[in-house]
Every structure is written in structure tokens, then in C-alpha cells.
Amino acid sequence: MNYIKDTSYLLRKGEGKIKEVTAAVILKDNCVLIAQRSAGDKLAGKWEFPGGKTEPGETPQECLKREIKEELEVDIEVLNFFAESIYTYQSGTIKLMAFWCKWIAGDLTLKVHSKIVWVKRSELNLYDFAPADIPLAEKLRQLLSLESQSLESKILGDSAHE
């Protein structure tokens, strides 16, 4: 049997392509914003960092601004890259790219998620994160525990407390 021929149709259909997904790490008072995926969605009930898939021609930063506006009706500034996680679900592989983000304007409004919460570092391990998010949540938990100075001030600058 020709195995190369057998698998090539996956690539032709685009199913072998890694999907790029962005995620926002938004801090407030040393808590991070996380969101729960709604019933009926893929990964329903799992917690994630809000964001979504990049569209053709879009940078991850542009994607994140658009997704956060669509999902939560807030404007954000996308700051530095935080971390990435590559995970293969049954539906395909995603590259989840997380960025530090700063909330600029707007009131949080749930458009696609069932719940959002601001979580303290010590509580991050109590949430059932989507598998791709687990290393990101763990990295964040460790980072927040190492910081003696407010991480928020470091990431966002002094404007965080203006």
C-alpha cells in the first residue's frame, strides 16, 4: 500500500494545516481574565484566554484586537508576546499564541462565552482549562508567584494604576 498517497489527501483538504489561534492575557489588580466556553461550542465548559483564530492576511495582534472586541466588546492594546502552546485536538492542531494585553475602553459584555472571571494566581489551578491552555496557565501561575513587584505594573507600565 502507498502510505504517502493515503495521507496526502489530508494536506490537500487543509486538515493537516496548523490553525493559528490568539489569546489575550489581560491583568487587573494582579488577577487575570479567563473565560468559559459556552455549551454547544467545541470544548464547551472549558476555560480559556479569550481570543480566536487568525483570518487570512491578519497579524496575531490585529486578530486579538478584533476578537476581543467581538467577544467582549472591549478595546485592548496588544503588548508583548507571552507564550505559545501547540496542541493537537481530534479536529486538528492549533498554535495558541498568547500576548499580554491592556484593557483600553469598554465594559466587559459576554457575546460568546458563558462566564468570565478575574482569577488570582493561587486560584488558577482550580479551573478546568482547555488542554492547549494548560501550559500557558501554568507558566502564568509560576510567573505571578515569582514576582514580588506587581506584575501588572511591570507589564503595563505605570499607566496601569493611573
Ligand SMILES: Nc1nc2c([nH]c(=O)n2[C@H]2C[C@H](O)[C@@H](COP(=O)(O)OP(=O)(O)OP(=O)(O)O)O2)c(=O)[nH]1
Ligand atoms: N480563543 C481561544 N481558543 C482556544 C483557546 N484554547 C484552545 O484550545 N482554543 C481552541 C478552541 C477552538 O478550537 C480554537 C479557537 O477557535 P475560535 O474560538 O476562533 O472559534 P471556534 O470555536 O468556532 O473554532 P472552531 O470550532 O472552528 O475550531 O482554538 C484559548 O485559550 N482561546
